[in-house]
Amino acid sequence: MKPTRFETAIALIDKANSEDVNTYSVSGVDYPKELLYSQRMTRKLLQFEPNASKALQIAARAQHICRWKIARDEYPMDRVGYLKWRETLKKMHAELTTEILNLVGYDKQFTDRITLLISKKGIKKNEESQALEDTVCLVFLDYYFEEFAAKHDDEKVIDILKKTWAKMSDRGHEAALKLNFSDKSLSLIKQAIA
Known part of the structure; x- marks a missing residue:
């Protein structure tokens, strides 16, 4: 059976995150750090919000997509530098996720919704x-x-x-x-x- 657009999108996000050179060890096993994080995001989201929409599930999975590509130390090590780094990351996460979603055939309305979520816009309102x-x-x-x-x-x-x-x-x-x-x-x- 052919995978759905959603399944393909998740697989492509995982593929991107599996390239993380940073590892995180759990019970003696090393995992690509952002791949592990994204899988934990999905698990926790579905525990917290069992009926989460496909858009919300994709946003959770792509929350830190390829985060290692922009190092924290590329920005001043103060509060302003930290916030600038975080904003740059959100933009990159949204762009990479949009590329994947376009590739698998999602429309602009759907990708815009995910960009809004990943950009952390609308907390306390949406x-x-x-x-x-x-x-x-x-x-x-x-x-x-x-x-x-x-x-x-x-x-x-x-x-x-x-x-x-x-x-x-x-x-x-x-x-x-x-x-x-x-x-x-x-x-x-x-x-x-x-």
């Missing part, structure tokens, strides 16, 4: 944008937070948690509090949301 942002935050908290917290002082971690929490919906907060955290992490989260 239901799908918010669901994507909640998913990003949940993936961070579930898979990357403990490691992040171990590398930084509590003050910085609490500050990041406050910013993360502010981006999330009430439903996102509920889902976050159901995740498994170490006692230390849970204590930091409670301080951040107090």
Whole structure:
């Protein structure tokens, strides 16, 4: 049976992300970092939003497509540099995803919708944008937070948690509090949301 446009798009996003030279180790197995991240995004999205549209699923999968191609250190190592880097990345993620979607035959209306989602436009206003942002935050908290917290002082971690929490919906907060955290992490989260 011939794969659908959606399946082909997901496979092409995965193919692009599988070229990541950076690896992330899980249980002793190394995975291309962004491929693993994108698969975690899909898994978490479907747990959080089981009826997610195809557009939202593609946006989640392509959230960090080829992220390694623009290194953080190409920009000043301050807040302004960080924000500029993030904006440049969003633009690249949207462009690469649009190329893939055009290739498999999606129309402009569909690709524009995904560009809007990947660009993080409409958080707190658009239901799908918010669901994507909640998913990003949940993936961070579930898979990357403990490691992040171990590398930084509590003050910085609490500050990041406050910013993360502010981006999330009430439903996102509920889902976050159901995740498994170490006692230390849970204590930091409670301080951040107090």
